[in-house]
Amino acid sequence: MNSEKQYIDLYNAAGRMIREHSVPVMNAVRDEAFADFQRQGFPTQKVERYKYTDIQKLFEPDYGLNLNRLEIPINPYEVFRCGVPNLSTSLYFVVNDSFYTKALPKVSLPEGVIVDSLSAVASKKPDFIAKYYACLAKTGEDALTALNTMLAQDGLVVYVPRNVKVERTIQIVNILRSDVDLMANRRVLIVMEEGAEAKLLFCDDSADDRNFLSTQVIEVYVGDNATLDLYCLEETHAKNHRVSNVYVEQQANSRFNHNVITLHNGVTRNKLDLMLKGEGAECWANGCVIADKTQHVDNNTLIDHQVGHCESHELYKYVLDDRATGAFAGRILVRKDAQKTTSNEVNQNLCATKTAHMYTQPMLEIYADDVKCSHGSTVGQLNDAALFYMRQRGIDRQEAKLLLEFAFVNEVIDNIRLAPLRDRLHHLVEMRFRGELKGCGGCKSCK
Known part of the structure; x- marks a missing residue:
């Protein structure tokens, strides 16, 4: 049986229930997404952008879904204390794929700024949501985006109005919580109007030692002269499988900084x-991956210079x-009219x-002829000469190995513009290399 058949059968059987517990603006594109998913099916590893991850295998198990939106x-x-020392944030939670509304941060946001569930905003401003929802994330071009669009019932909206600067970092903690194996389909819409500024973490x-599968689609609109820093930190466990698609559109003189750790x-x-x-427009895309045991991390990027x-x-x-x-596939596309482009990819x-791959x-x-572009990659092992040098000076092999690994990833961490978060990540990365990182300090649910 093809992996996609169970999701086709699910939608045919439970489509009405999915709609009843969602909102018209999401339902309006649901059937088209279903048709696109049926036509494409899950991508095989023969598909260029999915060649390094067996997507069909990920979706084979029979996961439960909370289609009735039970509490x-x-x-x-x-339960959670996912704080960053010396960093004051406006803290919100998404539990599985639902925005947590029973308690919200006491710190008020600047006037006009919205951090709320997609369904709540859509009930008040349906035309606003319809203007952006499922426009960047085209279901006809990606089967996983189509799957998320046909199954997602709610989501998160972050909106910053024109020329508003949000000083306090907005922190969103995505929690996977279930007593059974669960699939969650998250949806995020971020709209930065002209001149707006914000930082999102x-x-x-x-929260539970269960098998989890999450799909996530994030659509980001960065208007003229707007600035957005988006930091994404994953600290889950070995039974967690995640597929995340982020779509970003930048307008003139905008700044977008994306960091995935x-x-x-x-x-x-x-x-x-x-x-x-x-x-x-300017963008920075940074990624840091630390993996051991049998973990698998695949980052696939496309930066499209259209002007x-x-x-x-x-x-x-x-x-x-x-x-x-590990896998990394990064494509820089410079179109014919994108003269004077500067781009570098490393x-x-x-x-x-020797068993890591x-x-x-x-x-x-x-396709333009007046550009400055470069790209390159390296794959290597620990420097034996450096290890020998450090051991000659009284540092044992394990500590020397840790120091070399830590120095290797420092360049990515140092690119993080939030100083408290940068310091915290230096600490977490060191703990990770030492095998001491089990979860966030202070979390009652940490194992």
Whole structure:
């Protein structure tokens, strides 16, 4: 049986229930997404952008879904303490795929800023949501986006009005909570109007030792002269499988900074599609992966320079131990009219054991003739000479190995603009290399 058949049967049997517990703006595109999913099916590894992850295998198990939107018994504000020392945040929670509304941060946001569930905003401003929802995330071009669009029943909206600067970081903690194996389908819509500024921190955590599968689609609109920093930190467990697709559209003179950090996981597949549609736009895409045992992390990126005078900077680093597998495929597309483009792409990887595997595929596709573009990748092992040098000075092998690995990924962490978060990540990464990182300090649910 094909993996997609159970989801086709599910939609045919439970489509009415899905609609009843959702909102018209999401239902309006649901049937088209279903048709697109039926036509495409799950991508095989013969599909270029999915060649390094067996998607069909991920979706084979029979996961439960909360289609009736039953209340999940958890108060995340009492259980989780996912704080960053010296960083004051406006803290919100998403439990599985539902925005947690029973308790909200006491700190008020600037006037006009919205952080709320998609269904709540759609009930008040349906035309606003319809203007953006499922427009960047095209279901006809990606089967996993189609699956998420046909099954997602709610989501999160972050909206910052024109020329509003949100000083306090907005932190969203995604919690996976269930007594049975569960699939969650998250949807996120981020709209930054002209001149707006904000910093968002997304943290993925698991509250239970169950098999989880989450699909996530994030649509991001960055208006003229707007600035958005988006930090995504994953600290789940080996039974967690996550597929995340991020779609970004940048207008003139906008700034977008995306950082994805994977510290603990089972199987992770991240896709980033970033379109530079206005002159003077700049983007930074940074990634840090630390994986061991049999963990698998696959990052696939596309930066599409559609107009001239834009800049993109991309840096992904992996440290793989034991039998971990990593993959990076990054494509820089410079279209014919995108003259005066500046772009650089770097992927560097460290395999600490001979049984760790890394696949890397940096790509440049240039149709303009007045550009400055570069790309490159490296895959290597620990430097034996450096290890010998450090051991000669009294540092044991394990500590020397840790120091070299830590120094290797520092460049990515140092690119994080939030100083408290940068310091916290330095600490978490060191703990991760030492095998001491079990979860966030202070969390009552940490094992």
